[in-house]
Amino acid sequence: MTSNFDGLGLNLGNLYRLSDAQSRSISAENPTGEPGKGALATEGLGADAARDLGTGWKVSPAVSIKAGTTFEVADIEGPGSIQQIWMTPAGEVRFLILRIYWDDQEQPSVETPLGDFFASGWGPFAQISSLPVCVNPRNGFNCYWQMPFRRRCRITVENLSEKDSVLFYQVNYQLTQVPADAAYFHAQFRRTNPLPYKQDYTIVDGISGSGHFVGTYVAWGVNNNGWWGEGELKWFIDGEDAPTICGTGTEDYFCGAWAFHVDGNYQTFTTPYAGMPLVVMPDGKDPNAAQSRFSLYRWHITDPIRFRDGLRVTMQALGWRTGTRYLPLQDDIASVAYWYQALPTAAFPELPDRDYLEII
The missing domain is CATH 2.60.120.1390 (Protein of unknown function DUF2961)
Incomplete structure (x- = not known):
């Protein structure tokens, strides 16, 4: 042996x-x-x-x-x-x-x-x-x-x-x-509720050292009527001011398309590398109602994102307003970033207290 x-x-x-x-x-x-x-x-x-x-x-x-x-x-x-x-x-x-x-x-x-x-x-x-x-x-x-x-x-x-x-x-x-x-495997949680107007959501920041990013989970709570997933995800590698990797939309990053809609309604899905397994609508009917909730995951198993000195990952929250203009959203967003890196582990942001964590 x-x-x-x-x-x-x-x-x-x-x-x-x-x-x-x-x-x-x-x-x-x-x-x-x-x-x-x-x-x-x-x-x-x-x-x-x-x-x-x-x-x-x-x-x-x-x-x-x-x-x-x-x-x-x-x-x-x-x-x-x-x-x-x-x-x-x-x-x-x-x-x-x-x-x-x-x-x-x-x-x-x-x-x-x-x-x-x-x-x-x-x-x-x-x-x-x-x-x-x-x-x-x-x-x-x-x-x-x-x-x-x-x-x-x-x-x-x-x-x-x-x-x-x-x-x-x-x-x-x-x-x-x-x-x-x-x-070494790492996973970090964050939550922002509500997201400040015109501010990107930070999935992870402050990573120090060499490694690769392998996954994202997002629990998204919508505070406006209408579609919520126009925002782009961006990876700032090794201290970049502008990202090397920039997606084209939230549902695109999670490997879906056209607002995850089939016949006008959200379609849940779960696959080896990406999924939206949960959709909760407040009245059970209107797919565009405020207070809808979504769970989404995306695993970078075959396409890990490599970094040498550090990594920052952000996500925009964008919907639509009148005049076919983007609407920066102020939603309830929580996430887990998953990555591997060499030790030591840089200090994480302080975990929110119980009242801030609570789902209401």
């Missing part, structure tokens, strides 16, 4: 390859991921249901995260790689904050509400069938972003709610060697 990183990139073309990587898994039934330490719990949220069966019979399938506390999901010594994360919460997904720390950094490299991380920021269930993120009935959140680390991986979930939350989770990973050119 070979002692290499082949296991990280397995696909149908190389699934037969042997590797010295060691498979591990962390859940409430094996919170440390140690070999031979699963299904040994004698107490947990399932203990009463298993009282006639005893140890090994689903005694600890989930954890309760008390209001205002942080639960440590995983603390793993490397080298290794996170291969898959499955979670399903019983609680408000915008108030559960996922953080991931690499190699003993104090600054998290992933900081985002749980629902937004899994492209489900608004809360209601919508199936997603994409390559790195799948959401299955009902709010079974799955992440397949590969996340290599060299020394340590620590994952936490903070409950900002005033109510306790229950979290079911499983983190599947491998202990294996990590090549010198492997970058």
